[in-house]
Amino acid sequence: MAEPSAEGSVPEPSDAELITATRAGDTGAYGLFYERHVHAARGLAYQIARDQAEAEDLVAETFARVLDVLRRGGGPQVGFRPYLLTALRRVKYDRARGEQRQVVTDELDKFDPGVPFVDPALEGLERTLVARAFLTLPERWQTVLWHTEIEGAKPGDVAPLLGMSANSVAALAYRAREGLRQAYLQMHLQGTLDEDCQPVLDKLGAYVRGGLSRRDTTTVEDHLDSCRDCTALYAELVDVNHGLRTIIAPLILGPAAASYLAKIGVGVGAGAGGILGWFRHAPKKQQATAAGVAAAVALAALALTLVSLQRDEPRSQ
Numbered sequence: 001m002a003e004p005s006a007e008g009s010v011p012e013p014s015d016a017e018l019i020t021a022t023r024a025g026d027t028g029a030y031g032l033f034y035e036r037h038v039h040a041a042r043g044l045a046y047q048i049a050r051d052q053a054e055a056e057d058l059v060a061e062t063f064a065r066v067l068d069v070l071r072r073g074g075g076p077q078v079g080f081r082p083y084l085l086t087a088l089r090r091v092k093y094d095r096a097r098g099e100q101r102q103v104v105t106d107e108l109d110k111f112d113p114g115v116p117f118v119d120p121a122l123e124g125l126e127r128t129l130v131a132r133a134f135l136t137l138p139e140r141w142q143t144v145l146w147h148t149e150i151e152g153a154k155p156g157d158v159a160p161l162l163g164m165s166a167n168s169v170a171a172l173a174y175r176a177r178e179g180l181r182q183a184y185l186q187m188h189l190q191g192t193l194d195e196d197c198q199p200v201l202d203k204l205g206a207y208v209r210g211g212l213s214r215r216d217t218t219t220v221e222d223h224l225d226s227c228r229d230c231t232a233l234y235a236e237l238v239d240v241n242h243g244l245r246t247i248i249a250p251l252i253l254g255p256a257a258a259s260y261l262a263k264i265g266v267g268v269g270a271g272a273g274g275i276l277g278w279f280r281h282a283p284k285k286q287q288a289t290a291a292g293v294a295a296a297v298a299l300a301a302l303a304l305t306l307v308s309l310q311r312d313e314p315r316s317q
Contacts, residue, residue, distance in 0.1 A: 045092075
């Protein structure tokens with residue numbers, strides 16, 4: 001349930017409450033969904049459609065399809081925005097296939113298969129460590145990370161969507177970031193064979209937060225000075241935003257991720273700032289690896305931008 005406001009007024013229902021109401025047949029609840037999220041849907045539609053008319057058609061069809069999915073008991077429990085944007089890309093993809101060949105109606109009805117839709121142009125991203133770690137998080141954590149870290153929304157703007165106060169959203173976002181770091185570390189540990197790295201990886205999450213004793217801090221730093229792989233991992237953990245924006249955003253938004261985020265004032269490679277900030281204060285032996293990681297982030301952002309521009313070019317009629 002939504003938290004009561006300080007003034008005692010009745011707050012707006014959260015997205016989770018609206019999902020429940022929509023499944024129960026409340027069309028007014030879905031109308032509020034439309035008001036809350038249509039601007040985001042249009043923002044993505046205008047990046048992937050050929051013209052304004054097609055963009056508006058994509059938005060209308062997507063909302064209609066998602067409504068049908070919710071009424072049948074499918075769809076998200078909390079994270080409506082990411083689900084809606086993924087659905088919009090699926091509608092566009094289905095239409096593109098329909099232009100190339102006749103699509104069987106039953107095939108289009110398989111709209112909610114229970115797995116994220118992955119654009120063929122980005123196939124493979126879902127197997128990265130960041131993506132796998134993100135998908136292990138509770139949906140509520142995924143949702144708050146989407147709004148605050150990827151779309152760059154302020155806690156006060158996200159509060160009505162989650163039925164929480166702004167302070168509670170900020171606290172939830174902090175827990176979600178820490179949860180992502182821990183999940184990412186666990187994914188990395190599963191693939192690590194070097195026994196010398198294991199004790200340090202167990203401490204790396206606390207080291208990022210500055211929560212280690214002086215003795216353990218020295219142990220970790222000595223290891224980082226000699227281990228390129230762990231230094232690269234540390235550079236990634238310092239700022240999880242770059243992984244979210246260069247991997248998770250494209251999984252939801254497709255090749256249009258760069259242009260969509262730029263339109264709302266958030267750069268895909270914005271998370272590189274945290275790495276560069278650390279780089280300026282890092283031990284000299286670690287700086288070369290950090291520079292390489294930061295450069296990789298910038299190249300990933302550039303590649304996504306180029307793919308987006310290619311996808312956005314008007315097609316010949």
